[in-house]
Amino acid sequence: MPELPEVETIKRDLERYILHKKIKGVVIKEPRSIKEPGPAAFKKKIEGQSIKEIKRRGKVLVLSLTSKEFLVVHLRLTGWFSWDKKADKSARVIFLFSDGFLNFCDPRLFGELRLIKDWQNLPMIKKMGPEPLEISKFEFIQMFKTKRAKIKPLLMEQSFLAGIGNLYAAEGLFCAGIHPQRGVYKITSEELGRLYDCLKGILSVAIKNRGTSVDTFRDLKGKEGGFSSYLKVYGRKNQPCFKCRTPIKRITLGGRGTYFCSQCQH
Numbered sequence: 001m002p003e004l005p006e007v008e009t010i011k012r013d014l015e016r017y018i019l020h021k022k023i024k025g026v027v028i029k030e031p032r033s034i035k036e037p038g039p040a041a042f043k044k045k046i047e048g049q050s051i052k053e054i055k056r057r058g059k060v061l062v063l064s065l066t067s068k069e070f071l072v073v074h075l076r077l078t079g080w081f082s083w084d085k086k087a088d089k090s091a092r093v094i095f096l097f098s099d100g101f102l103n104f105c106d107p108r109l110f111g112e113l114r115l116i117k118d119w120q121n122l123p124m125i126k127k128m129g130p131e132p133l134e135i136s137k138f139e140f141i142q143m144f145k146t147k148r149a150k151i152k153p154l155l156m157e158q159s160f161l162a163g164i165g166n167l168y169a170a171e172g173l174f175c176a177g178i179h180p181q182r183g184v185y186k187i188t189s190e191e192l193g194r195l196y197d198c199l200k201g202i203l204s205v206a207i208k209n210r211g212t213s214v215d216t217f218r219d220l221k222g223k224e225g226g227f228s229s230y231l232k233v234y235g236r237k238n239q240p241c242f243k244c245r246t247p248i249k250r251i252t253l254g255g256r257g258t259y260f261c262s263q264c265q266h
C-alpha cells in the first residue's frame with residue numbers, strides 16, 4: 001500500500017503534469033471508484049474545472065478545483081495514477097487534459113475518489129493524527145504518554161500518526177532498535193526520541209528516492225521507486241540482518257506481516 005513517501009511522490013508528479021490545467025473530460029469506467037457524489041454528478045461537476053492546488057495529508061491527496069470543490073483521492077491498497085498520451089485500457093477513471101490523459105488505475109477496487117466541498121470535515125481527515133515530518137521531537141514523545149498499545153500497530157494507526165504504514169513502521173523500529181511488539185508504556189523517552197529521528201530520516205530519504213515499489217506502486221510515468229534498495233528489514237525474512245547477521249524474522253502482528261531482527265530490536 002502506498003504510504004507517505006509514495007503518496008508524496010504522486011503529489012509532486014501531479015503538480016508537474018496537471019497543476020493549473022483544465023479537466024476537459026472524465027470517463028468513468030468503474031462507478032464504484034467514485035464514492036461521492038453519484039458518477040453522473042461527479043462527471044458534470046468536474047468537467048471544465050482547473051486544478052488550482054495539490055496537497056497531501058497522510059496518505060490522502062487533495063486537489064483544489066477552480067469551482068472551490070475538492071477532489072479527494074485515497075489510493076488504499078492498489079490505486080495509482082499514470083500520465084500518458086493515451087487512455088489506459090485498465091483504468092477505472094480517466095481524466096482528459098489537452099496534452100494528455102490522467103489514468104486512475106486500481107485493480108482491487110479499494111481506492112476512493114470523492115468530489116466534496118469541505119475536505120477538512122471528511123471523517124478520515126478530521127480524525128487523522130499529525131504529519132510525522134511536521135511535529136517536533138517533544139510533541140512526538142508526548143503523544144505516546146497515555147497510550148498502552150503495542151508500538152508497531154500504534155505507529156500505523158492513521159488517527160495517531162498520519163502516513164505511516166507497514167513498511168515504514170518496520171524500518172523505523174529497526175533503525176531505533178525497538179521490538180515491534182513492545183508495549184508503548186515500557187519504551188523510554190530516549191528510545192522514542194531515537195524513533196522520531198529514525199522515522200524522519202527514513203521518510204525524507206524515501207521521498208528523495210521517490211518511494212518504495214514492493215507492490216503496485218509506480219510514479220506517474222510508470223517508474224518504480226528507488227527506496228527498495230535501502231530496506232533493512234521489510235520483506236527480508238530469513239536474510240541476514242545488516243547489523244548482526246542474525247536472520248530477519250517475520251511474525252504476524254495486528255494482522256500484518258511484521259519484519260524485525262530479534263538481536264537488534266528489544
Ligand SMILES: [Zn+2]
Nearest residue numbers: 241244261264
Ligand atoms: Zn540484527
